[in-house]
Amino acid sequence: MPALFIAGAGTEIGKTYVTAALTRRLIAEGRRVRTLKPLASGVPPLDHPDFAASDTARLLDAQGLAPTPETVAACSPWRYVAPLAPDQAAALEGRALALPDLVGWCRAEMARAEDILIIEGVGGLMSPVTPDATGLDWLKALGIPALLVSGSYLGAISHALTACETLRLHAVPLRAVAVSESPGAPTPPETVAAAIRPRVAAPVLCLGRDAPCPDELADVARGPQVSYPSRRDGTGEPGRAL
Numbered sequence: 001m002p003a004l005f006i007a008g009a010g011t012e013i014g015k016t017y018v019t020a021a022l023t024r025r026l027i028a029e030g031r032r033v034r035t036l037k038p039l040a041s042g043v044p045p046l047d048h049p050d051f052a053a054s055d056t057a058r059l060l061d062a063q064g065l066a067p068t069p070e071t072v073a074a075c076s077p078w079r080y081v082a083p084l085a086p087d088q089a090a091a092l093e094g095r096a097l098a099l100p101d102l103v104g105w106c107r108a109e110m111a112r113a114e115d116i117l118i119i120e121g122v123g124g125l126m127s128p129v130t131p132d133a134t135g136l137d138w139l140k141a142l143g144i145p146a147l148l149v150s151g152s153y154l155g156a157i158s159h160a161l162t163a164c165e166t167l168r169l170h171a172v173p174l175r176a177v178a179v180s181e182s183p184g185a186p187t188p189p190e191t192v193a194a195a196i197r198p199r200v201a202a203p204v205l206c207l208g209r210d211a212p213c214p215d216e217l218a219d220v221a222r223g224p225q226v227s228y229p230s231r232r233d234g235t236g237e238p239g240r241a242l
């Protein structure tokens, strides 16, 4: 089953936007998509007016699911109210999450996925997710490929490339980089994508403000039979299968 981890070059840059757009697109194509945000901070109770703006609510909406106690818990079993790094938000509630519990829950979801499984991470790639683990540890333990979401703000190129290089050094397969247009960005997202593209061995695509999921993003999420250009690093290798 195709499974994809949505990692961020930072936080508040478009991971949930891209995840929701991708989910909607794949569902519209008739795919059975399960999209999860296992660990979420900044999630008020379901009956609070701000719940609708939470990642959990947005991802349930993208899946055409009404927010109920059951659907919320099934999408985001670990939810914290404070909009902080999840380990800090958990501590404020006198709670703590252990990486094996998070990984075990995700693995069980992977095992029972009928078709495509999409997991949105938290914050940036190396944001803490538990007192002693980062999002990178979580992703490596799952052993699934990543889609890296970048912004297009000034400085986004370095943030994206740093995250891509970290994934490469840790042998995490990178399916694609999605540049989501940041508000007030000084250049179009295509300019950011053009700077990232020759330095990364994966497709680099853009989502403008309020844009739907681009075809190339749906392509990479559907499965492994996709080719992408080689790194412009002198090897001269043609595009190869993911």
Ligand SMILES: Nc1ncnc2c1ncn2[C@@H]1O[C@H](COP(=O)(O)OP(=O)(O)O)[C@@H](O)[C@H]1O
Residues within 6 Å of the ligand: 008, 010, 011, 012, 013, 014, 015, 016, 017, 018, 180, 181, 207, 208, 209, 210, 211
């Ligand atoms: N391409 C985009 N078009 C319109 N709004 C966007 C886009 N990318 C991000 N946003 C908005 O910016 C805010 C932060 O994005 P979000 O997806 O929640 O980031 P993250 O999940 O990385 O924290 C949200 O309000 C989101 O709807």
Ligand SMILES: [Mg+2]
Residues within 6 Å of the ligand: 015, 016, 017, 055, 120
């Ligand atoms: Mg998010």
